């Protein structure tokens with residue numbers, strides 16, 4: 310089925326256009342260009358959907374529940390938060406992980422995310438033995454994505470030591486066999502792609518990093534890992550390996566053009582240089598990093614090196630892509646004492662850089678998957694904003710409440726169902 314939509318405006322990272330229609334066919338954008346007819350979307354601007362590049366969907370279950378001290382823990386930090394997250398993870402089963410993931414992904418669609426990268430590490434039964442289907446929990450998460458209609462990049466991630474028994478695999482071979490099996494299962498599921506990952510240098514030894522890096526390259530898969538989120542992790546890595554986490558990843562062959570480093574909060578200049586040399590990316594999760602007290606992303610150094618940047622809502626303390634992007638620039642301003650900090654090339658505003666990080670593209674283009682959002686131009690947050698200022702108003706002055714509809718694979722999968730006009 311072919312459908313042509315004619316909104317008031319189409320937003321990309323550099324400009325806002327009127328009189329532009331988008332034509333959707335077989336899940337793709339068949340055409341984006343000038344048009345005078347089509348299905349009128351009055352009071353709406355269309356923009357690319359946001360990519361949520363880092364999620365642990367089940368952690369949505371902690372929303373609001375971990376914002377007070379435990380009397381037994383006078384100092385609350387990442388590590389005490391992790392104990393509470395473990396106790397949530399300990400109680401999950403196939404149906405409860407599907408339910409919490411469905412809730413999480415439904416909220417993402419309502420906030421304007423059209424795809425999500427799920428970093429999945431709860432693999433086994435609570436006591437650590439495999440389910441009858443060793444991928445039962447990963448499949449439950451994938452089915453939740455299909456239930457809601459969000460596009461999913463599912464990354465089973467390896468966990469070798471520490472954590473809970475149910476996170477761990479007995480060997481890297483056993484882990485990769487499960488990845489093979491779920492890759493095969495995902496074939497013919499248009500919304501589900503499978504990659505691979507390792508949890509962190511804390512949880513995975515050197516030999517596993519080498520094997521997983523090799524497997525990802527051989528199969529041309531995206532591969533993600535948490536690194537440099539916490540100082541303690543860096544100290545432990547220095548003690549064990551005599552080098553910092555990203556140096557270890559370079560040494561073990563883990564870095565490549567399809568590698569994404571999650572957080573990189575405390576990455577040093579040499580580590581960022583290594584990412585640049587290997588063409589690897591960084592995924593920032595500012596609302597989670599703020600909530601956990603991790604620190605500030607070295608955003609200026611990432612930009613200087615032209616590293617590819619994406620954002621994720623990680624623990625889902627908040628699900629709002631506008632806020633994630635705004636936080637990156639706002640933190641850079643707090644750290645530098647300046648305004649309009651994250652500027653690339655000839656640009657004069659950080660807005661295009663931030664939107665490209667959020668969308669993974671510069672705008673809606675023919676041939677791309679038909680994943681896009683409808684923005685309600687009558688929303689109070691956008692009242693009185695000139696069309697040409699709309700991109701910056703979205704990044705600096707708006708939130709997920711401006712999203713009126715979300716389309717994935719050419720289908721409208723979220724409709725706010727009212728108008729504020």
Ligand SMILES: [Zn+2]
Pocket residue numbers: 363364365428535571623
């Ligand atoms: Zn994470």
